[in-house]
Amino acid sequence: xxxxxxxxxxxxxxxxxxxxxxxxxxxxxxxxxxxxxxxxxxxxxxxxxxxxxxxxxxxxxxxxxxxxxxxxxxxxxxxxxxxxxxxxxxxxxxxxxxxxxxxxxxxxxxxxxxxxxxxxxxxxxxxxxxxxxxxxxxxxxxxxxxxxxxxxxxxxxxxxxxxxxxxxxxxxxxxxxxxxxxxxxxxxxxxxxxxxxxxxxxxxxxxxxxxxxxx
Ligand SMILES: Cc1ncc(COP(=O)(O)O)c(C=O)c1O
Numbered sequence: 001x002x003x004x005x006x007x008x009x010x011x012x013x014x015x016x017x018x019x020x021x022x023x024x025x026x027x028x029x030x031x032x033x034x035x036x037x038x039x040x041x042x043x044x045x046x047x048x049x050x051x052x053x054x055x056x057x058x059x060x061x062x063x064x065x066x067x068x069x070x071x072x073x074x075x076x077x078x079x080x081x082x083x084x085x086x087x088x089x090x091x092x093x094x095x096x097x098x099x100x101x102x103x104x105x106x107x108x109x110x111x112x113x114x115x116x117x118x119x120x121x122x123x124x125x126x127x128x129x130x131x132x133x134x135x136x137x138x139x140x141x142x143x144x145x146x147x148x149x150x151x152x153x154x155x156x157x158x159x160x161x162x163x164x165x166x167x168x169x170x171x172x173x174x175x176x177x178x179x180x181x182x183x184x185x186x187x188x189x190x191x192x193x194x195x196x197x198x199x200x201x202x203x204x205x206x207x208x209x210x211x212x213x214x215x
Contacts, residue, residue, distance in 0.1 A: 001049075007031065007159070012083040013126040023049055028072050030159030031129065034082050038071035040064050082161065082197055086129030089200040093193070094131045096204050102141075102211050104134040104189075129195045130158055132168075138189035141214045142167055146191065148210035151198055158194035163203060165193050 003023045004016035010031045016024045026032055028040035043053050057063075064072075087110075094108035109120035110127030120127055135141045146154055152163040156171035166172070168186050181188065195203070 008128045008130050009124060010079065010083050010128075012080055013087065013128065014124045017044060019123055022046065027159075030157070031083065031086075032079060032159075033072045033075040034079065034160055035071065035075050036157050036160035036162070036164075038068040038075070040068050040072050083126070083129065085197045086195045087126035089195040089197075089203065090129045090131050090193075091127060092200050093195060093203060093207070094133075097131075097133050097207070100211065102136050102215055104136055104187075107132045130192065131195075132190050132192045134187045134190045135211075135214065136189075137214055138187065139167070139169065142189050142191055145210050145214050148213045149206055150209075151196075151203060151206045152193070158192065160194070161197045163194065163196035163198060165191055167191055 001023065002021045003025065004021040005026075006014060006016055006024050007027045007030050010026075023043060023045040026042040026044075028042050029036075029038060032042065033040065043050060090108060091110045094106050094111050097103045098106045098111065098113070108114060108127060108131035109116055109124070111117060114120070135145060146152075146165060146167070149165060152165040154166060155164050156166050157164050158166075168174075168190050169181065169188050172192070173181050173184070173186055176184070176186075178188070
């Protein structure tokens with residue numbers, strides 16, 4: 001069984017079931033809801049698989065809270081508009097970061113230099129609103145650089161209307177050892193950047209001024 005977490009791509013940009021996956025999962029708390037104000041999840045697949053999940057969910061009591069259901073439904077009304085904007089901004093920011101002398105590496109499948117660019121191009125209609133980059137000077141540099149950002153919120157979250165940044169070393173991969181992060185090719189100075197819907201030139205200016213702090 002092939003299970004795809006499509007949270008980053010969203011159904012607007014990629015449809016794994018039509019590409020042969022059996023089950024597609026989304027953290028609806030991210031792009032689907034889009035406002036960082038509700039927790040929920042989505043599982044999509046063939047009826048027999050979903051029936052099993054539905055039953056498991058029933059006996060475990062993981063019901064969506066009414067207010068979260070309302071917030072997610074309301075958030076999804078603007079999903080398409082938000083995703084178009086966030087995808088466009090992410091590509092522009094990735095390209096801008098790539099030419100910055102203080103940036104070591106930019107990871108974004110929309111960049112032609114990304115090892116999986118051709119696969120992404122063939123199966124996606126956009127490359128997502130999330131990118132990551134590593135800064136020269138590693139963790140010491142990002143400790144200086146991140147607090148200087150005026151528009152980006154520092155949090156472990158992603159996929160909302162506000163731009164959110166978080167170093168994996170203290171967010172998504174905080175529970176790994178330094179050796180495990182190295183094995184997973186996650187530099188200690190990596191920054192995850194989830195584009196919001198702010199003006200992209202404002203976001204670039206913000207990155208520019210914050211990077212001068214370590215330059
Ligand atoms: C790609 C991806 N999938 C799933 C999840 C889990 O989301 P939730 O906390 O809504 O269960 C996350 C959380 O960061 C995520 O980034």
